[in-house]
Amino acid sequence: MDFDSDREFARRLDQQDPLAAFRQRFVIPDPDLIYLDGNSLGRPCRASLERLERLGGEWSRDLIRGYNKDWWHAPGRVGDRIGQLIGASPGQVVACDTVSINLFKLAQAALSLLPGRNKIVTDTLNFPSDLYILQGLGRLLGDQHTIVRVGSKDGDITPDLDALEAAIDQSTVLVTLSHVTFKSGYLYDMAAITELAHRRGALVLWDLSHSAGAVPVALDECQVDFAVGCTYKYLNGGPGSPAFLYVRRDLQEKIVSPIWGWWAQKDPFAFDLDYSPAPGISRFLTGSQSALAMLTMEAALEPLLEAGMEAIRTKSLLLSDYLIYLTDVFLAPLGFRLGTPRIGEQRGSHVSIRHSDGYRINRALIEEMNVIPDFREPDNLRLGLAPLYTSFGEVWQGIDRIRRVVEEKRYEKYPQEKLTVT
Amino acid sequence: MDFDSDREFARRLDQQDPLAAFRQRFVIPDPDLIYLDGNSLGRPCRASLERLERLGGEWSRDLIRGYNKDWWHAPGRVGDRIGQLIGASPGQVVACDTVSINLFKLAQAALSLLPGRNKIVTDTLNFPSDLYILQGLGRLLGDQHTIVRVGSKDGDITPDLDALEAAIDQSTVLVTLSHVTFKSGYLYDMAAITELAHRRGALVLWDLSHSAGAVPVALDECQVDFAVGCTYKYLNGGPGSPAFLYVRRDLQEKIVSPIWGWWAQKDPFAFDLDYSPAPGISRFLTGSQSALAMLTMEAALEPLLEAGMEAIRTKSLLLSDYLIYLTDVFLAPLGFRLGTPRIGEQRGSHVSIRHSDGYRINRALIEEMNVIPDFREPDNLRLGLAPLYTSFGEVWQGIDRIRRVVEEKRYEKYPQEKLTVT
Numbered sequence: 001m002d003f004d005s006d007r008e009f010a011r012r013l014d015q016q017d018p019l020a021a022f023r024q025r026f027v028i029p030d031p032d033l034i035y036l037d038g039n040s041l042g043r044p045c046r047a048s049l050e051r052l053e054r055l056g057g058e059w060s061r062d063l064i065r066g067y068n069k070d071w072w073h074a075p076g077r078v079g080d081r082i083g084q085l086i087g088a089s090p091g092q093v094v095a096c097d098t099v100s101i102n103l104f105k106l107a108q109a110a111l112s113l114l115p116g117r118n119k120i121v122t123d124t125l126n127f128p129s130d131l132y133i134l135q136g137l138g139r140l141l142g143d144q145h146t147i148v149r150v151g152s153k154d155g156d157i158t159p160d161l162d163a164l165e166a167a168i169d170q171s172t173v174l175v176t177l178s179h180v181t182f183k184s185g186y187l188y189d190m191a192a193i194t195e196l197a198h199r200r201g202a203l204v205l206w207d208l209s210h211s212a213g214a215v216p217v218a219l220d221e222c223q224v225d226f227a228v229g230c231t232y233k234y235l236n237g238g239p240g241s242p243a244f245l246y247v248r249r250d251l252q253e254k255i256v257s258p259i260w261g262w263w264a265q266k267d268p269f270a271f272d273l274d275y276s277p278a279p280g281i282s283r284f285l286t287g288s289q290s291a292l293a294m295l296t297m298e299a300a301l302e303p304l305l306e307a308g309m310e311a312i313r314t315k316s317l318l319l320s321d322y323l324i325y326l327t328d329v330f331l332a333p334l335g336f337r338l339g340t341p342r343i344g345e346q347r348g349s350h351v352s353i354r355h356s357d358g359y360r361i362n363r364a365l366i367e368e369m370n371v372i373p374d375f376r377e378p379d380n381l382r383l384g385l386a387p388l389y390t391s392f393g394e395v396w397q398g399i400d401r402i403r404r405v406v407e408e409k410r411y412e413k414y415p416q417e418k419l420t421v422t
Numbered sequence: 423m424d425f426d427s428d429r430e431f432a433r434r435l436d437q438q439d440p441l442a443a444f445r446q447r448f449v450i451p452d453p454d455l456i457y458l459d460g461n462s463l464g465r466p467c468r469a470s471l472e473r474l475e476r477l478g479g480e481w482s483r484d485l486i487r488g489y490n491k492d493w494w495h496a497p498g499r500v501g502d503r504i505g506q507l508i509g510a511s512p513g514q515v516v517a518c519d520t521v522s523i524n525l526f527k528l529a530q531a532a533l534s535l536l537p538g539r540n541k542i543v544t545d546t547l548n549f550p551s552d553l554y555i556l557q558g559l560g561r562l563l564g565d566q567h568t569i570v571r572v573g574s575k576d577g578d579i580t581p582d583l584d585a586l587e588a589a590i591d592q593s594t595v596l597v598t599l600s601h602v603t604f605k606s607g608y609l610y611d612m613a614a615i616t617e618l619a620h621r622r623g624a625l626v627l628w629d630l631s632h633s634a635g636a637v638p639v640a641l642d643e644c645q646v647d648f649a650v651g652c653t654y655k656y657l658n659g660g661p662g663s664p665a666f667l668y669v670r671r672d673l674q675e676k677i678v679s680p681i682w683g684w685w686a687q688k689d690p691f692a693f694d695l696d697y698s699p700a701p702g703i704s705r706f707l708t709g710s711q712s713a714l715a716m717l718t719m720e721a722a723l724e725p726l727l728e729a730g731m732e733a734i735r736t737k738s739l740l741l742s743d744y745l746i747y748l749t750d751v752f753l754a755p756l757g758f759r760l761g762t763p764r765i766g767e768q769r770g771s772h773v774s775i776r777h778s779d780g781y782r783i784n785r786a787l788i789e790e791m792n793v794i795p796d797f798r799e800p801d802n803l804r805l806g807l808a809p810l811y812t813s814f815g816e817v818w819q820g821i822d823r824i825r826r827v828v829e830e831k832r833y834e835k836y837p838q839e840k841l842t843v844t
């Protein structure tokens with residue numbers, strides 16, 4: 001599309017947006033706030049807050065009986081609904097625990113499947129949190145595995161795919177990557193990497209934290225082995241809402257979780273003193289999940305399922321193309337450069353723009369301009385675009401306010417030293 | 423106290439109850455419902471539901487900024503408040519994850535401290551879920567450890583303390599028990615068992631799920647090494663609310679969690695690719711916790727802290743003494759026998775009463791009598807007494823309705839086959 005940098009053009013894009021009405025499904029108390037951090041924590045949809053409101057009453061009235069209504073089966077039921085958004089047929093996804101714990105469970109299970117192989121392949125663009133889990137697991141298993149972190153190119157924007165291909169060999173047990181990398185927003189070709197790994201006999205585990213709800217994912221079609229992801233980003237599940245995990249059906253009975261949970265027991269109410277794994281995907285559960293968190297998150301899936309991932313992707317790409325265009329026009333002259341692939345196919349739903357004063361610019365935006373991006377080391381302003389509630393007008397205004405912060409040198413009063421969460 | 427079986431006597435006990443006013447702090451929509459399952463899921467207090475109501479607005483308005491307000495530090499802050507209820511000074515408790523996951527983390531850490539020892543001692547009265555975690559951990563570590571389950575006496579009511587003492591020897595690395603056992607409600611002497619284990623060079627890990635908020639616990643004073651517990655029972659945190667864990671201060675820097683989480687990283691926002699454990703208790707965190715679940719639970723601690731554990735224990739014992747008295751008078755003639763120690767010092771805050779038709783009686787109570795106890799195999803009706811909202815009048819009515827179910831043979835129409843959660 002031929003874009004125009006005039007604000008009127010943003011209005012036209014919003015008028016023509018087939019998903020525009022979804023914004024009204026979200027609770028947006030301050031319409032002036034330009035929220036570009038839905039990739040860290042999504043906005044609440046009305047359905048979630050309505051569900052949350054009812055939950056207090058249900059807890060009061062139903063008490064323990066709530067488990068007979070919809071709490072007990074929630075991990076599987078919600079998992080199946082998430083499955084619809086990530087191309088997984090029912091019985092392969094459960095919602096539970098945190099991404100880190102789910103990665104720990106599935107990575108260990110993967111390693112147990114191929115005891116003769118000892119190389120784990122990942123990359124330097126992966127979430128550090130995922131790398132930590134792999135490191136801890138390696139230590140726990142007696143340092144028998146080598147963790148190879150493939151490097152990146154283009155200033156940490158894209159992975160070194162040649163190096164990745166070379167790293168995956170006959171000794172590789174597991175390839176585990178973020179489908180969309182957290183900093184640059186690079187989108188891996190899931191089909192190609194999965195196929196490559198399988199050809200060399202390795203298993204694949206994808207972290208979908210930045211792709212679920214943002215880009216179409218086809219786990220079944222790509223024959224992915226394992227996946228994990230969070231629900232508080234583009235799935236809008238709420239702060240710290242439960243994570244999910246996927247295990248391909250034919251692998252489920254071959255493995256168990258290293259954390260033998262009561263919810264993963266064949267007949268939990270028999271209170272048998274010895275563990276027997278439940279059939280199917282339930283064997284990867286552990287203990288009780290917060291019903292408040294789980295059901296609030298479940299309600300957030302409705303608008304996404306209704307809109308459909310193809311329409312979401314179409315708008316996401318238009319939003320990010322437009323944002324990149326405006327960055328070229330307004331911000332490149334001010335010292336910004338793109339920290340995300342220019343090619344749409346290689347992009348998730350956030351765009352990083354880099355500036356040597358990125359950290360201070362980020363602070364000025366939050367404290368003076370009513371814009372919330374986030375900052376990632378060393379110089380990335382990360383701008384998240386959530387197609388169901390981010391409008392083209394917001395993108396225009398967001399870029400415009402960034403321009404003003406730099407032109408007016410408003411960031412200069414902030415110290416270079418990083419504030420940590422206090 | 424000399425009890426009387428007349429209903430009027432229950433009224434007098436309620437009138438004299440110094441904690442009676444706390445019942446009004448809880449949301450009780452159906453005053454006729456006799457809820458005797460607060461040891462499975464506590465009732466919500468008003469402060470929790472008010473906090474829950476505000477959380478929707480905070481998520482909407484604060485969005486990611488909520489982490490700079492009270493979300494990021496919640497695990498430690500809430501942990502310290504729980505610490506006040508279990509005798510732990512600040513910096514030793516965090517609220518996070520589930521009991522199973524926390525047990526996994528701490529049991530592994532404990533085993534790593536004494537690599538020359540290979541026996542884990544527990545008992546058959548422990549939560550099966552705890553036994554499963556130990557079994558899974560043992561398997562993960564290559565079956566190097568022996569898990570000894572000490573048996574019980576008096577028809578599974580009390581542990582075999584002689585056998586326990588004999589089992590703890592120079593090869594024992596860890597003694598892990600439920601402080602209050604889930605079925606019979608037996609209360610271990612924490613000081614004595616911890617001292618015994620320490621004398622033989624072993625570490626101790628207590629599961630406080632049935633004691634936190636129900637009986638006074640003195641972790642620091644008893645020099646306990648590790649503890650875990652849930653918050654959805656007597657802490658009234660809500661269905662599946664976050665669990666907690668305790669690591670004694672001087673042990674913290676000697677160990678790490680097997681699950682190397684981002685929240686346990688020294689400087690998480692540096693996004694370093696290699697893990698370095700955070701100082702102190704934070705190193706036992708993993709990933710993001712649900713803020714909805716965590717802060718709702720935090721609010722539930724208020725009434726408990728205000729009442730104080732000594733007053734709670736005094737009322738708890740009076741409630742259970744009274745319940746046992748009424749059972750002797752009304753239910754023993756109908757075939758019930760006590761499944762809980764008669765000696766108050768050996769009891770937590772629930773009483774099990776046993777009957778060969780226990781399962782069907784439980785169903786009839788729920789479906790016809792507006793009483794909610796719960797049932798535990800093979801014949802236990804488990805009656806939980808939550809001192810802040812369980813009244814003496816409720817105990818009288820609960821026993822009276824049980825009497826009627828049996829006298830009127832109302833239970834006979836229910837099948838013997840167990841219903842599982844559907």
